[in-house]
Amino acid sequence: MTDQQLVPIETETQIQEALALCKSVVSIVIENNDEYVKECELTRTVRTLYKDLDGSRKLIKEPYKKKADEVDQAFREPLRSLKNLERKLSRATSDYEIAIENERKRIADEKAKAELKRIEAEEKAKEKPYVSTEKPPLPQVVPEEPPPPPPPRIAGKQSIPKWTAEVTDKAAFVKYVVENGELFLVDVNVKMLNKMAQESLGKLDIPGVKCNKEKVSRYT
Secondary structure (H helix, E strand, C coil), rough: CCCCCCCCCHHHHHHHHHHHHHHHHHCCCCCCHHHHHHHHHHHHHHHHHHHHHHHHHHHHHHHHHHHHHHHHHHHHHHHHHHHHHHHHHHHHHHHHHHHHHHHHHHHHHHHHHHHHHHHHHCCCHHHCCCCCCCCCCCCCCCCCCCCCCCCCCCCCCCCCCCCCEEEEHHHHHHHHHHHCCCHHHHHCCCHHHHHHHHCCCCCCCCCCCCCCCCCCCCCC
């Protein structure tokens, strides 16, 4: 075995034999006891092949596993620290961009409201002309608040809006899903249901849930 050929030739032969066996089994149909015995024997053979191959895999990998673990250990802390720092910096720049965006929107909304009030005041003045010997009061002039400048453009950086959803009321969310038939929004915890079915010995009484029974073979 050379450095380039990590898998020994004898193991390669095992691999090819296993693949050939799997490809040879096109369909599995048991109609009598003889076929049952035959398939049980084949199952034992498959299990043995799997155990042997997996053992060979672990044996071949073992000399390199320690070195790989040492390399991973050396890189783990700096990579994790860099990733954490990147997240913090991204969050900080994102928060700043959103704050500027919100402030510019607030000022624009205030300006729109002031303009609407001015138009409404002019309309009222037209409907009820001002009658008096005194001069009408001058409208109060409010200095226009300039919006903050947008963040400068950074070469190679793009800010793309990313929206996320958070379920704050699980019961209300499930009620909405059921009433609107949007069941694709729910991922069923099948692992937990399987555990409950096993613990109840198939007597799980939950609407919409069916317990299926199968035999798990153990070969000694």
